[in-house]
Every structure is written in C-alpha cells, then in structure tokens.
Amino acid sequence: MYVEPPENIISLHEFQKLALDRLQVLKKIEFMNDANQDHQVIKETVIKMTKAHRIAVIADRNVLSSFSMTTEERKEFRVNDNISHFICRLAYCRNEELRKWFLTQEARLFNIRLQDAQHEIIQGLLKDQCGISYQVCQESDEDWQIFRHQITFKQLKLSDQIPSNFVKVPFKEAISLVSRRAVFLHLGVAYVPVKELTTILSAHFRAKVSAELVKAYKFWPEIIKDERIQRMLINLSNHSAIDFNIYEQKAPTDGDKIKLSDLDYYSRKSFPPCMKSLFTVLRNKHHLKHYGRLQLGLFIKGLGLTMEEAYTFWKQEFCKNMDNDKFEKQYGYNIRHNFGKEGKKQDYKPWNCQKILQQTTPGPDEYHGCPFKTFSEEPLRQMLSSYGLKPDDMKVVIDKRRENLHQVACLRLYELSHPNGVSDNVGNHPNAFFNSSVQYIKDVEKNKFKRGITAPSTEVVVGTAPVETVIEKPKDVEMDQI
Amino acid sequence: MDESDPQTQVRSSEMIQDLEFTVELLKIYYDKAFPYDKMFDWLSYFKVSKKQNRLQSLEDGVDSEYFYNREFSFTLENDVYCRYLCFKNPTDLKDALVSRTPHKIDIGAIFNIPPKNHLITEKKVFIPLEKEMVFDIDMTDYDNVRTCCTGAKVCKKCWAYMACATQVINNVLTQDFGFSSLLWVFSGRRGIHCWIGDESARQMTNEMRSAVTEYLFLATGNEMGGGFDLGYPLHPMHQRAYKFLSKRFEQIVIIDQDLLAHEAHQKKFLKLLPQNVANELQSRMNRAQTSQEKWKLYKDTLDKLHASGKTASQKHDPIMIKLVFTYLYPRIDANVSKGINHLLKSPFCIHPKTGKVCVPFDPMTVDNFDIQNVTTLSKVINDIGNSKDGSIPCLKESLAVFQTFLNKLKADSQNELKKYKEKEQSTDF
Ligand code: SF4
Numbered sequence: 001m002y003v004e005p006p007e008n009i010i011s012l013h014e015f016q017k018l019a020l021d022r023l024q025v026l027k028k029i030e031f032m033n034d035a036n037q038d039h040q041v042i043k044e045t046v047i048k049m050t051k052a053h054r055i056a057v058i059a060d061r062n063v064l065s066s067f068s069m070t071t072e073e074r075k076e077f078r079v080n081d082n083i084s085h086f087i088c089r090l091a092y093c094r095n096e097e098l099r100k101w102f103l104t105q106e107a108r109l110f111n112i113r114l115q116d117a118q119h120e121i122i123q124g125l126l127k128d129q130c131g132i133s134y135q136v137c138q139e140s141d142e143d144w145q146i147f148r149h150q151i152t153f154k155q156l157k158l159s160d161q162i163p164s165n166f167v168k169v170p171f172k173e174a175i176s177l178v179s180r181r182a183v184f185l186h187l188g189v190a191y192v193p194v195k196e197l198t199t200i201l202s203a204h205f206r207a208k209v210s211a212e213l214v215k216a217y218k219f220w221p222e223i224i225k226d227e228r229i230q231r232m233l234i235n236l237s238n239h240s241a242i243d244f245n246i247y248e249q250k251a252p253t254d255g256d257k258i259k260l261s262d263l264d265y266y267s268r269k270s271f272p273p274c275m276k277s278l279f280t281v282l283r284n285k286h287h288l289k290h291y292g293r294l295q296l297g298l299f300i301k302g303l304g305l306t307m308e309e310a311y312t313f314w315k316q317e318f319c320k321n322m323d324n325d326k327f328e329k330q331y332g333y334n335i336r337h338n339f340g341k342e343g344k345k346q347d348y349k350p351w352n353c354q355k356i357l358q359q360t361t362p363g364p365d366e367y368h369g370c371p372f373k374t375f376s377e378e379p380l381r382q383m384l385s386s387y388g389l390k391p392d393d394m395k396v397v398i399d400k401r402r403e404n405l406h407q408v409a410c411l412r413l414y415e416l417s418h419p420n421g422v423s424d425n426v427g428n429h430p431n432a433f434f435n436s437s438v439q440y441i442k443d444v445e446k447n448k449f450k451r452g453i454t455a456p457s458t459e460v461v462v463g464t465a466p467v468e469t470v471i472e473k474p475k476d477v478e479m480d481q482i
Numbered sequence: 483m484d485e486s487d488p489q490t491q492v493r494s495s496e497m498i499q500d501l502e503f504t505v506e507l508l509k510i511y512y513d514k515a516f517p518y519d520k521m522f523d524w525l526s527y528f529k530v531s532k533k534q535n536r537l538q539s540l541e542d543g544v545d546s547e548y549f550y551n552r553e554f555s556f557t558l559e560n561d562v563y564c565r566y567l568c569f570k571n572p573t574d575l576k577d578a579l580v581s582r583t584p585h586k587i588d589i590g591a592i593f594n595i596p597p598k599n600h601l602i603t604e605k606k607v608f609i610p611l612e613k614e615m616v617f618d619i620d621m622t623d624y625d626n627v628r629t630c631c632t633g634a635k636v637c638k639k640c641w642a643y644m645a646c647a648t649q650v651i652n653n654v655l656t657q658d659f660g661f662s663s664l665l666w667v668f669s670g671r672r673g674i675h676c677w678i679g680d681e682s683a684r685q686m687t688n689e690m691r692s693a694v695t696e697y698l699f700l701a702t703g704n705e706m707g708g709g710f711d712l713g714y715p716l717h718p719m720h721q722r723a724y725k726f727l728s729k730r731f732e733q734i735v736i737i738d739q740d741l742l743a744h745e746a747h748q749k750k751f752l753k754l755l756p757q758n759v760a761n762e763l764q765s766r767m768n769r770a771q772t773s774q775e776k777w778k779l780y781k782d783t784l785d786k787l788h789a790s791g792k793t794a795s796q797k798h799d800p801i802m803i804k805l806v807f808t809y810l811y812p813r814i815d816a817n818v819s820k821g822i823n824h825l826l827k828s829p830f831c832i833h834p835k836t837g838k839v840c841v842p843f844d845p846m847t848v849d850n851f852d853i854q855n856v857t858t859l860s861k862v863i864n865d866i867g868n869s870k871d872g873s874i875p876c877l878k879e880s881l882a883v884f885q886t887f888l889n890k891l892k893a894d895s896q897n898e899l900k901k902y903k904e905k906e907q908s909t910d911f
C-alpha cells in the first residue's frame with residue numbers, strides 16, 4: 001500500500017520514465033472507464049500494460065502464476081510500482097483537481113489488481129498493511145444467533161449463511177457498502193460478507209492515499225527547491241493528454257451567438273435531457289430549487305449568454321411568482337456568483353455529465369441530475385419521444401439505460417435524433433450535446449441551400465472534379481430532411 | 483436559505499393565530515427566557531477549558547474552546563444575514579442576542595479557529611472539524627400526498643407524516659448506527675430537525691455523512707423518479723420500517739387524508755399499481771365515493787387476483803410495499819445531512835411567521851405532539867409577566883426534554899474522561 005517511500009538511488013531520468021509509464025496506465029484506465037468498457041476487458045488490458053511497463057503485480061497468486069513470473073521479476077516490479085507511485089503522488093499533489101484525478105485512477109488500478117483475489121489474501125493485506133483484523137462471526141455469538149437471518153439477508157444461497165463468512169466492521173470503514181445498503185447494520189457494526197472485504201480494503205487504500213496526497217502537498221515548497229525536480233514534476237502533471245473533461249467554451253463569433261430569445265427554439269432538440277427537463281419545469285412552474293438552478297444556470301452560461309442575459313432569463317420566470325425586490329434579494333447574488341462576480345469570485349465551469357450524475361438523488365420538486373439515471377422509465381419515454389424518437393429507437397436508448405450506461409444512452413439519443421450528425425464529446429458534457437446539435441442544424445440548413453442551387457448541375461461538377469478530390473456521398477441526413 | 487416557495491409565504495399569514503412577533507417582545511424573550519446555560523452545556527459538550535489552559539489562552543473569558551470555535555449565524559430583521567459569529571461564553575452569547583435580536587439563529591460547524599477570525603488567517607487553514615450530523619424534514623415535501631393542507635400549513639392530520647418520519651429515522655439511527663444522543667426539534671412552522679450529538683457522529687467526514695444519508699434516503703417523493711427500487715429480499719432496515727408503517731397506512735392515508743376521494747390523488751394511486759390491477763379497478767373506483775370504499779375495492783380486487791394466481795402471493799406483497807413506502811417513508815432533505823458545513827436553525831428560536839418556539843420534543847411521544855398548540859412567543863411573555871421566580875411554565879416540558887439530552891451527553895463525556903484517565907494511568911508506570 002505504498003507505506004515506505006523508495007530509498008533506491010536511481011537517476012532522475014529513470015524516475016521520470018517510470019512515472020510516465022505509470023501515468024500511461026492510469027490514463028488508459030480513465031479512458032476505458034469513461035468509455036464504459038467491459039470490466040473484464042479493462043482488467044486484461046491493464047494487467048497487460050502493467051506487465052509490459054514492468055510496474056505492478058496483482059494480488060491474486062493464481063493469476064500471477066499464469067504470467068509465470070520469477071521471484072526476481074516480482075521484486076523488480078514491486079520496486080518499480082513503489083517508485084512510480086511515489087513520484088506521481090508528488091506530481092499530483094499540488095491542487096484539488098489533480099489530487100482527485102490521481103486518487104480516482106489509482107483506486108481503480110488498485111481494485112483491478114485486487115479483483116478475483118481470495119478473501120484470505122485480502123484479509124492478509126488488511127492485516128499486514130493496515131494492521132487491521134476484523135472479528136469473524138461465530139456460531140456462538142449472541143448477535144449471530146439473534147440476527148443471523150438479517151445478517152445474511154442478501155445471501156440467498158444457503159451455503160453462504162455460515163457465520164465464518166461474515167466479519168464485523170465499524171460502519172465508518174464500510175461506507176460504500178452502507179450507502180448501497182448492501183450490509184446488515186447493528187449498533188454501528190456492519191456485518192460484512194468476506195467476499196466484500198475488497199471494498200473495505202480499497203476504501204482504506206483510498207483514505208490513505210488521499211491523506212498522503214494532502215501531506216505531500218504540505219511539503220511541496222521543500223520538494224521544488226531543486227529546480228530540476230520541480231520541472232519534472234510539473235511536466236508530469238501537465239501532460240496534455242490529461243483532459244479533465246472540463247468544457248472550454250469556444251468564443252462565439254458574432255454570427256454564432258446564441259440569443260436569449262432563441263432558447264425556446266433550441267431547447268426542443270438541442271438541449272440534452274438533463275437541461276430540457278429543468279428548462280421545461282422552469283417554464284411551467286416558474287421556479288427551480290437550488291441544484292436545478294445551478295445545473296441549468298451554468299449550462300446556460302456555457303452557451304455564451306452574458307451575465308445580464310442570464311439575469312433576465314431567470315428574472316422573467318421567477319418574477320411570475322414574486323416581485324423584483326425579492327428576486328434580487330434571494331437569487332441575484334447566486335446568479336452573479338455563478339459568473340464569478342460575487343463571493344469567491346471564482347469563474348464556475350458548466351458541469352460535465354460525470355458531475356451531474358454524481359448529484360444527490362433529486363427530492364420532491366427537484367429536477368436536477370441526469371434523467372437517464374433519475375427518471376423512471378415512463379417519464380423517460382416521454383422525454384425521449386419529445387426528441388422525435390420512434391418506439392424502435394427508443395428501445396435502443398432504454399436498453400442502454402437498463403444496463404446503467406447513462407452516458408451511452410445519451411449518446412444514442414443524440415445519434416438517433418441527429419442521423420449522421422457528428423457527435424463531438426456528446427455523452428460527456430451537456431454543452432457538447434448542445435454544440436454538436438446546433439452545428440448539425442446549421443449544416444443541414446447549409447446543405448439544403450447548397451443542394452438548392454447545385455443540384456441541377458451535380459453531374460457536371462462531378463465530371464470536372466480532379467481525380468483526387470473525394471466526393472462525399474450525399475448524406476442520408478439530407479434525404480431525411482428534405 | 484432560499485427554498486421557500488413564494489406562494490406559501492403569502493398563504494402562511496392566514497394561519498397565524500396569536501402572532502405577536504415584535505422586536506420588543508423578542509428582546510424580552512432573549513433577555514429572560516432563552517436557555518443560555520443549557521445551550522452552552524450542549525454546544526461545549528462539557529469540554530470546559532481548564533484553569534491552567536486558560537492562562538495560556540490568548541483571549542480572556544473563553545469558557546470552552548469547543549464552544550468558542552463554533553460558528554453561529556444570525557438573520558436580522560430585514561433579512562440581513564451575518565455568518566461566522568462566535569461566542570466565548572453564555573453571557574457573551576446573551577449580550578449579542580439581546581442587543582441584535584436576530585429573527586433566526588443558525589448553528590454551524592466547529593472550526594479549527596474561532597470563526598470570526600476566518601479572514602485574518604489564510605483561507606486554507608480555516609476548516610470545519612466537527613459538527614453534529616443533522617436531519618431536516620419539511621412538510622412541503624409531502625404536498626403530493628396530503629389533502630388537508632398545503633405549503634406552510636400543518637395540522638394534526640398531516641403531522642402524522644412527520645410522526646412516522648421521526649420514528650423511522652430515530653429507530654434507524656439508534657438501532658443500526660448505534661447513536662444514542664439524539665435531539666429532535668420542531669422547526670417552528672412546518673418541519674422537524676434532528677441533531678445527532680454523539681461524539682462519533684460529530685467527527686464524521688462528509689463521506690461518512692453521505693453514507694448514512696444514502697442508507698436512509700429513498701426518492702419516494704419525486705414525481706419523475708417514482709421507480710425507487712427496494713430490491714428483494716427487503717433490507718432488514720426496510721423490513722422494520724415496513725412493519726411499522728404498514729400498520730399506520732390505512733389510518734393516515736386512506737382515512738385521515740381521505741386521499742382516494744380526490745380525483746388527482748386517485749389517479750396517482752392507480753399509477754402506482756401494476757397495469758392489470760389498475761385496469762380492473764379504475765372504472766369501479768370511479769363509481770365509489772369515499773376513500774375507504776375505494777380502498778376496500780382495491781383490496782377485494784387484489785384478493786381476487788391472488789386467488790386466481792395472477793399476482794404474487796400475499797406473503798411478500800410488492801404492491802403494498804410500494805404503496806407504504808411511497809406515502810409514508812421519511813422524505814429527508816439529503817443535502818442538509820451530507821455536509822459538515824451545513825448550518826441549521828437553533829432550538830429555542832422563535833419562528834417570525836408563526837411566533838412558535840422551536841421546541842425540542844421526545845421522539846417516543848411524537849404521536850401526541852400537539853402541533854397546533856406549540857408554545858408561542860406571546861405565551862412565554864405572558865408567563866414571564868406572571869412569574870415571581872423567573873420560571874416559565876409553558877417552556878417547562880421542552881426544557882425537560884432538552885435536559886434529558888444534556889444528561890446523556892454529560893454521562894458520555896464523564897465516561898470518556900474516565901477511560902482517558904485509566905489509559906493515562908496504565909501507561910504511566
Ligand atoms: S448524459 Fe450528460 S448530457 Fe446526457 S442527459 Fe445525462 S447529464 Fe445530460
């Protein structure tokens with residue numbers, strides 16, 4: 001668990017190479033996860049990569065033997081694993097965003113390495129690395145006798161219902177199981193099935209790395225005293241391939257500028273579901289609760305509306321229910337805040353899908369979040385049909401959602417409602433959905449126009465075109481639209 | 483801060499019976515009635531600065547560091563909102579309340595330094611360390627299942643929803659999580675708050691708070707969600723909740739709320755049922771009049787279907803489970819509970835719109851809590867006028883509830899101390 005910092009003396013160059021290798025693995029992990037690839041595929045790829053880069057071994061000895069590794073190699077891998085982890089940790093400690101990215105990918109890597117490991121191995125790791133050994137349930141325990149059926153509520157197979165299959169873990173160390181309600185709890189103790197111990201170990205891992213990152217940050221001024229090290233670390237974390245998926249808004253040229261009065265038009269087809277639902281509710285109820293306002297507000301900001309326009313936008317609706325004074329008092333601040341004109345003066349970025357999907361489940365009268373996750377099927381169907389989806393198409397989208405592939409479902413919706421359109425980052429960012437859609441509409445318009453004049457002479461044009469010119473096949477889009 | 487629905491605010495003025503809420507009366511209340519010492523006992527958690535420590539402390543008059551580092555915020559008369567206030571001792575707090583007469587007092591986290599100094603030090607080192615975990619339940623979140631009142635109005639009938647929520651949450655927090663120091667408070671108008679005072683709760687990180695919240699939270703009230711999935715077998719906690727709530731379902735939902743007699747509600751009800759049951763029922767229900775008649779029709783239909791084997795057996799009745807959870811399961815405001823930094827209104831505030839005191843109540847007797855006769859500012863003022871020894875009869879009961887909570891905290895802190903001392907001795911050869 002990377003407790004001991006490396007002592008080996010190796011050259012800066014070697015350091016850097018190892019760190020870069022590790023980063024490649026981490027980035028691959030991120031990429032594959034974002035693309036919702038199959039777990040098994042991710043696992044295999046990552047194991048192959050770590051082996052090729054000679055940086056990490058996995059916990060399960062059985063799998064290991066199939067890779068037939070010598071003890072020597074094992075040792076080398078261990079050392080490299082350690083070194084590369086520590087360097088990357090230093091490179092990624094300097095701000096919240098980097099820390100979060102690093103922590104997420106490292107935790108994923110850790111989990112991949114633990115997958116399929118026997119629970120004995122996990123228990124061993126817990127003990128060796130964290131000094132923790134959880135108490136195993138006994139047949140004679142009073143709590144087991146009283147609660148045995150509740151403790152085993154998820155274990156439908158009779159064979160799992162034996163006491164030694166459960167350990168007692170303080171609930172605070174089992175939070176991911178607690179929040180999924182996947183364990184029985186009594187007086188603060190979670191009765192964790194041994195096969196879930198991986199989750200517990202990986203939570204310890206996360207907490208540990210997270211704390212270490214913060215600690216490392218405190219020493220940052222010390223670390224960067226050596227200019228060469230500073231340069232190396234900054235370079236490592238500035239790698240252009242790391243795209244934090246934060247949407248940078250393109251400066252709209254004048255002709256492209258979205259006007260306030262256009263919003264209704266665009267909301268129909270070009271707003272992704274998460275924004276359309278908020279927009280519709282706002283138009284109907286003239287009110288949105290806090291998180292809804294944030295989600296929609298930042299999106300609209302991302303469309304390039306000025307703060308004044310945004311202010312008018314909210315005011316128009318909200319003031320159907322309240323007077324201007326009250327509106328200014330209660331909401332004016334927040335709107336300016338979103339634009340970085342109040343409070344911390346931070347210029348907030350529009351939320352990406354990941355952020356939206358992480359939001360708290362909406363309560364009564366709340367509509368934030370991603371409809372592919374928060375809506376039940378019936379309302380979702382209605383939402384989809386508002387994009388003009390036919391029943392067959394709808395099934396494609398709904399199926400994805402049933403697999404919990406929310407972002408993929410969104411991408412399918414886009415593709416189906418924008419036949420042959422180019423989708424740039426759709427399913428990762430609502431503003432990408434919007435931009436791609438608007439571009440699509442423009443292209444369609446343009447093509448209509450072009451076809452209008454050139455159509456009669458098409459053959460001539462084709463005939464005189466230089467041989468190299470690839471003549472694009474007419475798109476189905478045009479057929480559909482005209 | 484900003485969630486109040488504008489319409490309800492207008493309506494709320496109709497319900498106020500004996501509202502006499504003026505700055506003058508509030509001043510008297512803060513001067514003569516507000517329980518400073520008890521509030522101090524609570525928020526200091528009996529961590530009183532020792533004499534020796536006090537010599538080292540740079541500031542005079544700090545009775546408890548723990549209390550001093552706690553954030554308070556005031557909402558003044560014209561909605562002016564002051565954050566990052568803190569107080570050295572009960573007298574200090576009293577002086578501030580009497581002189582500024584805030585309409586609302588909120589309590590926030592305990593920081594690493596006295597919150598008023600947050601601008602002096604660098605931003606980074608001003609961090610919240612501890613806070614009670616809190617729950618907030620608001621009656622307006624039940625608007626789509628009540629017929630008696632809407633918005634800010636609450637009557638005995640709809641209080642029943644709150645009573646259910648209180649008991650389910652109280653049970654989960656004590657039984658499942660093992661928390662033992664819970665303070666339940668009526669929020670003065672239409673909601674309730676719960677403060678978990680256990681040390682282990684105060685020290686929870688945001689992730690842990692989220693986990694506890696998610697464990698309890700079900701998106702039952704959301705129109706779009708609808709499809710909350712409980713899974714089968716039910717989680718033991720849900721099983722308990724179901725057992726408790728299903729006994730009350732008919733009385734509260736069918737009889738008291740008379741829900742099925744309202745067309746809109748009947749429609750929603752039918753939507754919750756499986757298609758075949760709903761089809762069977764719809765036309766027949768339309769002919770019946772009262773909610774109870776319609777409910778009987780539903781049960782008959784179901785029995786028939788059970789008999790003919792068209793739906794699952796009665797032992798595990800997924801339809802009833804869905805109904806009970808949809809209507810009666812607690813609807814908590816999850817965001818309030820998840821953050822260590824979330825402020826919540828202090829007990830013993832006066833609600834400016836109702837004049838009611840935010841009184842602590844006993845969750846065990848919540849069914850008998852008389853929402854319409856909660857002590858008000860004017861009652862308190864009256865009692866003060868009639869009182870010779872300074873006691874205030876109309877607050878007695880709620881102060882006793884508060885005291886019970888404090889006694890528990892005191893016992894805990896003494897135990898803690900004892901353990902600590904034992905440990906010291908054992909390492910102290
Ligand atoms: S996937 Fe993203 S863009 Fe699509 S609805 Fe969900 S949050 Fe919005």
Ligand SMILES: [Zn+2]
Binds near residue numbers: 628630635637
């Ligand atoms: Zn009512």
